[in-house]
Amino acid sequence: MLAIIHHKDYRKYDLGEDHPLIGDKPERTVQFFKERSIFSHVDLFTPRRATEEEISNVHDKDYIQLVKTLSQTGGMLALDTPAPKGIYEIAALACGGSILAAEKLYEDYDYSMNTLGGFHHASARSSSGFCFFNDIAIAIEHIRDKRRIKRFLIIDLDVHHANGTQDIYYSDPSVLNISFHQDGRTLYPGSGFIHEIGEGEGKGFTVNMPFLPGTGNDSYFYAFEELVPFFIKEFKPEMVIYQSGVDTHNSDPLAQINLTLPFYFIIAREIKNLVDKSCKRLAILLGGGYNSLSSIKAYYNIAAAIVDKEQIMEGEIKDPNLEETKRRVRELKKILRPYWNFKR
Numbered sequence: 001m002l003a004i005i006h007h008k009d010y011r012k013y014d015l016g017e018d019h020p021l022i023g024d025k026p027e028r029t030v031q032f033f034k035e036r037s038i039f040s041h042v043d044l045f046t047p048r049r050a051t052e053e054e055i056s057n058v059h060d061k062d063y064i065q066l067v068k069t070l071s072q073t074g075g076m077l078a079l080d081t082p083a084p085k086g087i088y089e090i091a092a093l094a095c096g097g098s099i100l101a102a103e104k105l106y107e108d109y110d111y112s113m114n115t116l117g118g119f120h121h122a123s124a125r126s127s128s129g130f131c132f133f134n135d136i137a138i139a140i141e142h143i144r145d146k147r148r149i150k151r152f153l154i155i156d157l158d159v160h161h162a163n164g165t166q167d168i169y170y171s172d173p174s175v176l177n178i179s180f181h182q183d184g185r186t187l188y189p190g191s192g193f194i195h196e197i198g199e200g201e202g203k204g205f206t207v208n209m210p211f212l213p214g215t216g217n218d219s220y221f222y223a224f225e226e227l228v229p230f231f232i233k234e235f236k237p238e239m240v241i242y243q244s245g246v247d248t249h250n251s252d253p254l255a256q257i258n259l260t261l262p263f264y265f266i267i268a269r270e271i272k273n274l275v276d277k278s279c280k281r282l283a284i285l286l287g288g289g290y291n292s293l294s295s296i297k298a299y300y301n302i303a304a305a306i307v308d309k310e311q312i313m314e315g316e317i318k319d320p321n322l323e324e325t326k327r328r329v330r331e332l333k334k335i336l337r338p339y340w341n342f343k344r
């Protein structure tokens, strides 16, 4: 059963009229799900705000104070990230949503979905990329404390590199962070190269797979199948968090990856199958997506795969980069081989 976490105030996570992050997307997503009767298969829950103590498990006190101050006055957190008044409360609410999504996996739900989450550019002391607090890490730390979990797997398929999450867990072997993204030489935040694999005890527990602009479904399927089932089998996560950004869609205005709607259905079904065979705990955080209607359809396909409903179709776009992707996967495995027992 799928638990969907949503709050009507999520619409207040709105960074301004000309900003690509559009506040009403979560609400419209839920509306779209309702129109297509996803909710006959789903239970809906309303989150509380994450407490300052929960946020401070991940973020420095000074940084939290900065967000609080900006939240009172309005201002800019970073060049691309305006801080509207009241943003502290809404960012904390989104974090509470991801905490609740993780908690629901200890009740009657194998799958959960937070309609506003996946703020993977926020690191402990700073942030940009429309993110304030890293709800992924805040949920992980909450569950780690409360449920004594030792191994978390993050599958981050948002088109942007998960640099904040990577910073937070770079030397931590209990969180395996796999990020698929458009090559950092061509897109914000300019990081996530395959040689970034963690440090100290965390070496081998950061996995970055960058794709060239113009890459399509074939490359993503190939890289996913080569990497993700292997890591689930070898790492044996006790919880899987899927940051399901859909700014990889061909219509997205911020990036140049050419995935189509069926990709999101097939990959969500694959993640579900892998989780069903392992830890049976999958939290989905609906990350970035900046063409609202395509984003909502892509989110729908993810939910449809989880509850076994029909997907929305779209014609395929040819992938010119499969050979380069294969080369990169080979190179990535070579770099990771001292830490992981790849058979080929």
Ligand SMILES: [Zn+2]
Pocket (backbone or CB within 6 Å): 158, 159, 160, 245, 247, 287, 288, 289
């Ligand atoms: Zn993104």
